[in-house]
Amino acid sequence: MKRPPGVILAGGRATRMGGGDKGLLPLGGDTILAQVIERLGPQVSGLALNANGDPSRFVTYALPVLPDSVSDWPGPLAGVLAALDWAAARGDATVITVAADTPFFPRDLVARLTAAAAGMEHPLALAATPDPERGEVRHPTFGLWPVALRDDLRAALASGTRKVVVWTDAKNGRTALFDGPGEPFFNVNTPEDLLRAEAML
Structure with a gap:
């Protein structure tokens, strides 16, 4: 079975880090x-980066840079849509997303x-980890997405849907x-998190 391509979602504004690209922060010598x-x-079978603004800041990574096609910072679903449109142009049936x-x-x-x-007409799954109170916590930027639903997602974004799990539950x-x-899904949101990530390495 052909592996899906992957898209790294880096379209957020990193407000808790003072702005800029969290993915470009130093970690482990890189x-x-x-x-x-x-x-x-x-x-994955190929890689791209979802990011807005000047793509030249990522030139050293030699990856396609996919901007959101939806304005006003609607959140990670816009990045998922950009990933789906890119995968469709490649002829892929699904795409994986992860957070930068x-x-x-x-x-x-x-x-x-x-x-x-497996077995779904339109394969759609999110990563989750156990939670003692809620049973499990989903990590909505880590998912497998079906290209066949990209126009459905486009319409949902146009109608105001912003939360990933609202759309995936539907x-x-x-x-x-x-x-x-x-x-496994520890993410760097603050300067303190970055120090902790260095320790985790």
């Missing part, structure tokens, strides 16, 4: 984004998302539960 690329690259500020996600992420969505999206040790 950048957070480089760590994400190293982890995702072997799992989360450098420790599982190395079997794609395989497990794909397995979770499409009967599934979850892939990652219940191993550690914090």
Whole structure:
């Protein structure tokens, strides 16, 4: 079975880090984004980056840069739509997304998302981790998305939908539960988080 391509979502405004691109912050002698690329690259058939603004700041990574096609910063669903449109142009049936500020996600992420969505007419699954109170917590920027639903998502965004799980629940999206040790979806939001990520490396 052909592996899906992957898109790294870097379209956020990083307000808690004082603005700028969190993925370009230094980590482990390189950048957070480089760590994400190293982890995702072997799992997918191609890579692109969803980001807004001047794409030249990512030139060293030699990846296609996909801007949001929806204005006014509508959130990660706009990045998912950009990923779906890119995958459609490539002739792919699905696409994987990950966050640019989360450098420790599982190395079997794609395989497990794909397995979770097996048998669905339109494969759709989000990563999740156990939670003692809620049962599980979904990580909505880490997902497997079906190209066949891209126009549905476009219409949902136009009608005001912003929360990922609102749209995925309406499409009967599934979850892939990652219940191993550690914090695989730890993300860097603050300067303190960046220090912690260095320690986790």
